Amino acid sequence: MSGPDFLALLPLVLVSAMPVVVMLAIAFFRDHVLAAALTLLGLLVCFASLPFAASYAPRHITPLLIIDNYALFYMGLIFAATFAVAVLSYSYLGMLRVRREEFYVLLLLAAAGSSVLVASAHFASFFLGLETLSVSLYALVSYPSSREKAIEAGVKYLVLAAVSSAFLLFGMALVYGQLGTMEFSGIAEGAAGLRAASPAFLGAIALIVVGFGFKLAVAPFHMWTPDVYEGAPAPVSAFVATVSKGAVFALFLRYFARVDIHQMGSLVLAATVISIASMFTGNLLALLQQNVKRILAYSSIAHLGYLVVAFLASGALRVTAVSYYLVSYFIAMLGAFGVVSVLSGREGDAVDLDAYRGLSSRRPFITGVFSAMLFSLAGIPLTAGFIGKFYVIAAGAGSALWLLISMLVVNSAIGVYYYIRVIITMYSARAEGETAETALSKGAVSLGGGLLLAALTLGLVWLGVYPSPLVSLIQKTIQGLR
């Protein structure tokens, strides 16, 4: 490894160093403010190192890692999202009677794992990143250890993530057995040479798809999602919904970008089925929920289904659509869980939809933010979600995936129902005789949380009105993939 290699690796080195730094700081000065401040500062430094690293990209560093614009773009997304989660966590943890500081170590570890994921070019680094991410998440999900639901969620996540890792490992082993390589580029070449796919190779692909399916929580591998989202602390739910899924999807796209998926009929068929099943499962089950976190969980299942539509498209529009959609989805999900998080009190998270009734008169700002986020998830103009959905449909139409985009259209209409149901609950007046006393936290929104939500809303509207700069940025990331 040469000097420029290290410079290109700088963001990855920094984000891996951060957990150690915070851990040492805690060892000497156990202080919540210090740990949070160090985390936020560290993430800012990592973010600031990205343009610097970009000047040395693209670069293969050892067979394991590739630092290109694509990887750096997603790292930026991961750092920004982790920053938002850390801000939300600060006030959220303030309410809990637990040791708070280690939370940040775990959060940074998870961010480091995700960053490795998006930069990996080899099964080994892929698996390393994934496990770093998953193991930190086990602890994060069950962090408020006095809550039964959190423990339950943590155990569920542990079991299912372990099973899915086993599937992935088995699939990787089969691929290695067939092709004798674990590098993505080598696999792509080997797969192209295979012509008629052997049953073992097909099985390997199937196992890998199942593994990805669990991580992305697409139907029929979605069962864990609502329980985990419900049980986990709201900021962690936000992290699972965004960073963890986004990083895996980015890798998924990179892995299959080199392989012409349309030559593999069975893979296309599987992805089509998964996509349609996810859209319907997510949206139909969300209709039945009374729990805001579960609504968001099912909504995220549906959104991953939409993303698979873009994944199945061909051409350059595919990557743009996926990346744009992920950015808009990140903002909206972070904002939505952020609202849940700032409204949550000591007793538990603000999950009961009834508790949101009449929120608009007491908390106009929070209501506005939450409405904007939900409108974005529903794909209404002036929000990033509108452009994102437009991109996905455009990518699908460009590849003549009419069946999939018709399903997407039907599902958007179903989805609108439960998003606006939440919104209308917030705007409708409380029934006569009912007092304003609810489980929702009555304390003022913390400064950090308020600023964060305002920034997310601004970003959401900005991207919805003026998407062109982000599109240019994303287009710069495409070269590395082809």
Place this chain on the structure above:
Amino acid sequence: MILLWLIIVPFAGGVAAWILGLRGRGGGSAARWASIAALAVDLALLAAILAGRSAAAGRHGDFFLEARAGWVPQLGISIHLGMDGLSLLLVFLTVFMGIVSVVASWTEITERAGFFHFNLLWCLAGVIGVFLSMDLFLFYFFWEMMLVPMYFLIAIWGHERRTYAAIKFFIFTQLGGLLMLMAILGLYFIHGSQTGAYTFDYFDLIGTRMSSAAAFWLMLGFFVSFAVKLPAVPVHSWLPDAHTEAPTAGSVILAGLLLKTGAYGMLRFMVPLFPDASQRFAPVGMAVGIIGILYGAVLAFGQTDLKRLIADTSISHMGFILVGIFAWNGLALQGVTMQIISHAISTGMLFILVGALQERIHTRDMDLMGRLWEKVPVMGGVAMVFALASLGLPGLGNFVAEFLILLGAFRANPAASAAASLGLIVSTVYALWIMQRVFHGDERTRWTLPDMSVREKGVAAAMIVAIVWLGLYPQPVINEAAPALDGLRRISISGPQAVKIPAPDFRLTAAAKAVPLPAEEDPAFDKKARVVPDISSQKSGEGVNERP
């Protein structure tokens, strides 16, 4: 640039109204005045456009104003606004109806008045955007954008079943909109793969060659979306609910403007983009229109809820528009334009009257009304005028509209015209029935209620002047729309490359009514025409980086 301001002013006015409305006491009336002010500014802008325009200053045909700015150059999306006579009339109608609905709901809205006017103005801004967009993406953007404020208007300030109605409205129109988006994208990729220039620009996309099957499916996507909004019969069921449950201003805007965006979409986009497919579809389209005319009237007969009855009559009136559009000749299109404007005024005023009644007696049930003329003679008189307008009495705007549509449709399809004219009979029945049950007949409940206030009389006077003027002297409207409608017909008859055919004189003068009309269906009519600017060579300035 002035076109952009037309849209920005209501947006800004809405935000101002919201902020002003946040003040406790007096906030409501501040919000109302802010809304009036914003709309007055728009009116002034329109006046400035009228005064300052020179013939064909825009780059395309009959457009006298165009504005264009890059938006998402990577996809060939630009903020391209254009105004021709048709757009001008419709924007004027929008601003007028906006002012009317603000004044009409002056006392009705007491809660969260600031937010109410915010939604009202944003909805109007979206409608204006729809009428001015010359980029299909921008059109879709505004098309979807006007839904959310309307949804809030119904869901927050509506009547008993508002949540149900609002959600139904939203889902229907959302689904229709997404179908249109699919069709737009299909067109975009077909055009892009042929020319290499991926663009959403209306003028570039016109004349795109495609297989007739593709054209048919894309046309159908547009048709369904516009038919939901119009509404045409199988997809109309959101309308009675939404109109009935909406507050007065919401109903006025729904009936007066939102429905008209569907008609406008067909005029501006569906037929010109897919002329052949539309022509082949015309018998079906006309049949749907005729079914709408009759079915809407049948629905109206069955109602006891006064507001729902009026909502159902909208379905009937919109059927005429469908018939006129698919007849696609000069007379019918003039009729469609007239119908768009007259229906907005007549039905809008009927909704205002129902709203005023409901504010006084807190019911819309006609079984509880009767003999109200004795107590509110002024209101009764006004209702009489608009009920007569609704049934198509000569001398009022709706007559001119429906007469022209039937005349035009007769040239295209005599049978359809004959069937559609049955609508005039059934409308007479329901219109007189309203008068009978509400203002005459037996007194079923002893109401004491005040007659119209000065404010309400002012609104009514303005509306009466408008509808009578449209009925007696429609020539200015017809003159204004004629070049634009001719432009649309030229595009759809012969594609953009063809020679420009001078407008046949179908103006509704006394002489023209008497003599047979020139053979306007013949594209070869008058060969010495000047050439239309070659539209297809005017590519968007921005590079298109992304070529899927």
